[in-house]
Amino acid sequence: MRMRAFQDFYPEHLAQCYGCGRLNEHGYRIKTFWDGDESLTLFTPQSFHTAVPGIVYGGLLASLIDCHSTGTAAAAMYRAEQREMDTLPAFRFVTGSLEVKYLKPTTLGPAIEIRGQVDEIRGRKVTVVSSIHVDGEVTVRGHVVAIQMPESFG
Amino acid sequence: MRMRAFQDFYPEHLAQCYGCGRLNEHGYRIKTFWDGDESLTLFTPQSFHTAVPGIVYGGLLASLIDCHSTGTAAAAMYRAEQREMDTLPAFRFVTGSLEVKYLKPTTLGPAIEIRGQVDEIRGRKVTVVSSIHVDGEVTVRGHVVAIQMPESFG
Numbered sequence: 621m622r623m624r625a626f627q628d629f630y631p632e633h634l635a636q637c638y639g640c641g642r643l644n645e646h647g648y649r650i651k652t653f654w655d656g657d658e659s660l661t662l663f664t665p666q667s668f669h670t671a672v673p674g675i676v677y678g679g680l681l682a683s684l685i686d687c688h689s690t691g692t693a694a695a696a697m698y699r700a701e702q703r704e705m706d707t708l709p710a711f712r713f714v715t716g717s718l719e720v721k722y723l724k725p726t727t728l729g730p731a732i733e734i735r736g737q738v739d740e741i742r743g744r745k746v747t748v749v750s751s752i753h754v755d756g757e758v759t760v761r762g763h764v765v766a767i768q769m770p771e772s773f774g
Numbered sequence: 775m776r777m778r779a780f781q782d783f784y785p786e787h788l789a790q791c792y793g794c795g796r797l798n799e800h801g802y803r804i805k806t807f808w809d810g811d812e813s814l815t816l817f818t819p820q821s822f823h824t825a826v827p828g829i830v831y832g833g834l835l836a837s838l839i840d841c842h843s844t845g846t847a848a849a850a851m852y853r854a855e856q857r858e859m860d861t862l863p864a865f866r867f868v869t870g871s872l873e874v875k876y877l878k879p880t881t882l883g884p885a886i887e888i889r890g891q892v893d894e895i896r897g898r899k900v901t902v903v904s905s906i907h908v909d910g911e912v913t914v915r916g917h918v919v920a921i922q923m924p925e926s927f928g
Contacts, residue, residue, distance in 0.1 A: 633826075633827075634826055636824045636826060636827055637824065637825055637826070637831060638822060638823050638824055638825075638831040638833065638834065639831060639833045641824070644822060644824065645822075646820075646822040647822065647831075666800075668792060668798060668799075668800040668801065669792050670790045670791065670792055670795070670798065671791055671792070671868070672787075672788055672790060672791070673787075673790055677791060677792040677793060677801075677837075678840055678868075678869050678872070679792065679793045679833070679834075679836060679837025679838075679840045679841065680792065680833075680837070682833060682836040682837065682840065682872055682874075683831075683832075683833025683834070683836065683837065684833075686832055686833045686836065687833065714825070714832075714876070715832050715874075715876050716875070716876060717873070717874065717875045717876065718832070718836055718872075718873070718874045718876075719871070719872070719873045719874075720836075720869075720871065720872045720873075721870070721871045722868070722869050722870060722871065722872075769826075
C-alpha cells in the first residue's frame, strides 16, 4: 500500500496547481510527507531546469518551497485539529508571502530534499520555514506565510 | 529593426537560464526593456500555469520577478557605468534573496506586466523592487537582492 502524500488529499477542484496539483499533467506534481515533525518533499529537477549549466534554476527552487510550504500548512492544520487528512472540511492554503535566500548554488542532477517545519499557526495563517538540501548541504532557506484559502477560490 | 532585450546581451555560456536564457528552449525566455527609469517585462502565462483554475501559479510569478530583477540589475550596472550592453566586461547577476508578497490573485489569460525599479546599487549588489500588474491592478510585489555573478559561474 502506497502512502498518500499531502497533495493526494487536495479536493479535486483545488488540485490543478502547476507546482503541486496531482491533476496538472504539465506541472511538478510534488509529493510531501511527514518525516517526524518535519515535512519532506523529494524532487529531481529536469536537465533543462538550469540557472547556469550544472546549477538548478532558482525560480524552480522558489516554486518548490512555495508548494511544499502550503502543503505543510494544510497537513499541520489537520494535525492541530487531530483530524485525518481525508476528513472534512478540507484544508487548502495559498501563499501570502514567500522569502527565499540562496546560500549557495544547488547542484543539478541528484534528487533534492525540501524540508519544512511549522513555525507558527495563528488563526488562518501558518508560517513554515524550510530548507533545500542537496548532497548533504543546505543550499537554500525559505520562509512562507500560508493563508487558508478563501471559500471563493477555485 | 527589433529592439534588443537585456537578455539578448547575456554571454552565450550564461544564457541557459530556465527563466531568462534565450538559449533554453524549454524555458520562459523573458524579455526585459527599459521603459524610462523602470524596467518592463511582458509575459503571457500558458493555460496550465494555474494555482487554481483562472488564477496564475504563484511560483511562476516568483520566477518572473526573479529573472526580471537580475536582468534589471545587469542593465542598471551598465547604465551606472554609462556603457552600452554590448560592451565588455559583461554583467550577469544571480539572486541572493527573493521576497514576494501576493496581494491578490493574478488573473490567468491576459499578458502580465512586470515592472522594476532599482532601489540601490552597492558594490556587487543591486536591489530591485518590482510589481506585477494585470488588468491595471497590482497583484504582487517583489524585492530582490541581485549579486554580480562570480567569475567561477557557468
